[in-house]
Amino acid sequence: MAIAVAIFAAAHLWQRWPLPIAFIAAAVATALLGGYGIPFRHLVEGGFGFINLVLALFAGAFFGHMMRLSGATEAAAEGLVRLSGGRPVPLLFMIGAPLYAVGMFVGLAGVAVLSAGVFAVPAMRRVGFDDSTTAAFIAVMAAAGMIAPPINVPAMLVADGTNMPWTNVAAALLTISLPFALAGILWFARQERPGARPAALSGPAGYGDMLKGLAPLAVIILIWVGVRLAGTRVIDPAAPLVLVIGGLVMLPALPKGALGGAIGSTFTGTPLLLAAVLVSIGVLVQVMTLTGIRGWVVVGTMSLQPPWNYPSLLFGMPIVGGALTAMVTSDVIGVPAAFSFIKQDMILNVAAISGIAALAEFVAPTAISAALACYVVGGSSVGQVFRRAWPPLAVLAAAAVLVLLFAPKLTGIIT
Missing domain, CATH: 1.10.1200 (Non-ribosomal Peptide Synthetase Peptidyl Carrier Protein; Chain A)
Structure with a gap:
């Protein structure tokens, strides 16, 4: 190794x-x-290990480009700024909610960044936030949504590996997710705004355009909510198809010839690079399983004893996840880590571990949420995003560790 x-x-x-x-x-x-x-078979097989995530990534990029090219983002931003009166706290609540909601229903922070992050950029620029702060806010809110119920891919991977039924998890996941999201909104609302306008926008003008701009977001969220309310009576179209449908809602508003540009931009740049990263990580994980390295990591993780298991998880999972993504570190390290706390409520274990895994979304070299937020903003760097996002990330880490530490007392209260 x-x-x-x-x-x-x-x-x-x-x-x-x-x-x-x-x-x-x-x-x-x-x-x-x-x-x-x-081993050609394993190399090819591993390359398809995260194909569902790759499809969701491209679909999110397509949705974002369609919103930008159709003018939906600018219309929505102008209306939201007017509605909030230019005040940072209500504005961040309004633009953070779609990021959180998409993260909830997709379970992947990167997809939330690509699809809902495009609405945050023009709104935050209008009230003076710089690009690095905007990118950090987008990444934080998307990561908070990723670890919220009903869909949390890192937690679901751990639950699957521990044979835990995916039921009664909402309260535990919200205990980790909501403090992180609220800390993010309050923290970024306090940041300096060097480009702030001298007078806040006000008045009803542009509200109709705002509703039209937000219509695609409403469509995709309504589809996800409707599918879950209908239960088994309706086939779930899956996140990639839902995002494509949402993008096509704005097709009539698209300038002539812009559809080809949207499709071309979807499969280039940072989304293409991160898709290639996911494919290559799938290959690496497959080979790790073949050679026994993955088993060695599992045994080593399960053998951790208190109090060393807490700092090992808190620092080890984000570092490994920074190289192999939050999903892989949840699967490879999160599952045996959950078993190492087998004497306490497994739902709380899974929720806390998924929160720790989410920190990897900000750790290089992959840093998927941070990298995609920089792509959506069109500037900044992963390092700048992390420097601005670390206080909310510290709240997330503290919430996750506290849930693990006090799981015996919390059992029956939030599960």
Whole structure:
């Protein structure tokens, strides 16, 4: 394992290979060192391990580009700023709610950033927030939505690995998610706004355009809510298709020839790079499973004893997740970590571990939420996003650790 890590570090940091190529090089080297040669079947099979996430990523990018090119984002931003009177707290609540809602129903922060983040950018710019602060807010609210019920992909991966039924989880997940989201809104509302307008906008003008601009968001959220209320009577169209449908709502408002531009932009730039990262990580995880490295990590995680298991999880999961994404660290480390707390309520374990895993959304080299927020804003860097987002992230980490620590007393109260 140490040799494989060294190969990855040399390829990515020294030779400056793109992250997906470095992951595949490490996977192939691991297979060769393990005596498996070049296992083509596992390389191909692993590449499809996260195909559902790749499709959701591209669908979110398509939705965002359609909103931007149709003018929906500008219309919605102008109306929201007028409705809030330019005051930061109500405005951040209004633009944070769609990010949180999309994260709730998709369970992936990156998709929420791409789809709902495009509405936050023009609104926050209108009241003076700089690009780095805007990107940090978008990433924080999307990550908060990701760990909220009803869909939390990291938590669902841990629950699946521990054979825990996905029921009665809402209160535990909200205990982790809501303090994080509220801390994010209050923290960013206090930030300096060097480009703030001298007078707040007011008046009813533009409210009709605002409703038209927000219509696609309303459509996708209504579809998700309706599917869940209907239960088994309706087939769930899945997040990628729902986002495509939402994007097509604004097709009549699109300038002539802009549809081709939206489709072309969907499959280029940061979304394409992160899709390649997800494919290559799938290959790496498959090879880790083949060679026994994954089993070694599982055994090592399960053998952690109090009090060392708390700091090990708090720092180890985000660092590993920064390289392998929050989803992979939930699956590889989160499952045995949940078993290491087997004596307490598993629902609380899963909720807390998913919150710790969400910190990886801000940790390089992948830092999916932070990287996509920078892409949506069109500037800034992952480092700048982390420097502005760390106080809400500290609240998230504290909430997750406290739930783990006091799980015996919280059992029966929030589960």
